Amino acid sequence: MAKFRQVHTTFWQDPRVLEEMTPEDKYFYLYLLTNPNTTQIGVYQITKKQMAFDLGYSTESITSLLDRFINAHKVVRYNDSTREIAILNWGKYNLNKAGKPVIDCVKKELKEVKDKTLLWEVMNGIPNDSVVAEFSRHVYDTSTTRGQEEEKEEEEEKEEEQQQQENVYDFYQNNFGVLNPFITEKLSMWVVDVGIELVIESMKRALAQQKKFNYAEGILKRWSNENIKTLDDVKAADNQFGRKGSVRNGTTEAAEQFAKENGIPF
Structure with missing residues (x-):
């Protein structure tokens, strides 16, 4: 089944995009919003090596861009261990409407996220209450974290x-x-x-x-x-x-x- 990702026209009117981002930043941002690894929930797994290959950059350039988007623009989060990225304002444009097919997809994808902390800031920008409710179940579910901690303790023992x-x-x-x-x-x-x-x-x-x-x-x-x-x-x-x-x-x-x-x- 074909996948489509929407880029709202207001993207080009966002003051942060207009005033703070370089042409390279805008190119990278559009890639993060539309590449084949993107998901319905705005949190997906992708390696720096793949980003570099897709964009024709070196991994060092990708690392530098990610650092700028995390610390300067503050629009993404990236977990180097799980290789997962979160687009923080994803929900504003992609999760404002949610019928049953969307909710079903959201439920499935939320289960696949390894670093549940990435969901928190994405959830804060979602305008649809039913989608927020699904995110909340996973954000506040510490069973996965506890399981990982117990597994680590067993390995140490x-x-x-x-x-x-x-x-x-x-x-x-x-x-x-x-x-x-x-x-x-x-x-x-x-x-x-x-x-x-x-x-x-x-x-x-x-x-x-x-x-x-x-x-x-x-x-x-x-x-x-x-x-x-x-x-x-x-x-x-x-x-x-x-x-x-x-x-x-x-x-x-x-x-x-x-x-x-x-x-x-x-």
Whole structure:
């Protein structure tokens, strides 16, 4: 279906266009109002590279023009991350009338906007109440923003967890020897079972007794059996044995038993 964009004749009588814009500015402005990426709502996605290609400019020239239109003329907004542009006075000439086909199109396009903050200033210039109502639903809907924030937090947590797990591997290599797939799998299993802090703590205790990694595994086995999950739990267990800060407690016996059961010299 063919798309048409209207440019009102009053465009040429606008004092801002007449007095403040250079011929190049007027050319660029008309392009922003009529290029194939434009939408019914006045917010659309377009890259600087595409603008440069369409107009025969360099990307540096486009960047300069956008800066002028954002900060000097104050008629557009551009999000460099989402590559979306908003024509702030779009609604004045393009959304003054709104039948069902227009409203349906507006609803569809509003859902596709990634940066919802761009809709705010466009909405302020829309004279039609029914269209403003549709914009409002999206401008004040923070669910998308919350979802993006939650997704970012999850990614950060995963990165932190991965970094901590790498710290376990580094600790082993720095103190016990070169990692191999068998040991890596063991460490990963213990991390899942009791957590990163306890795996490192068990290795520290093994080092304090000048023992090998199998000693640390004995400690981890005991902690797992007793559902010890945190360093506070470990301290409480140490205190229960009446030997604060001592490594030689029930963990030693568990380590010896683990080594014996698995035929490992202790």
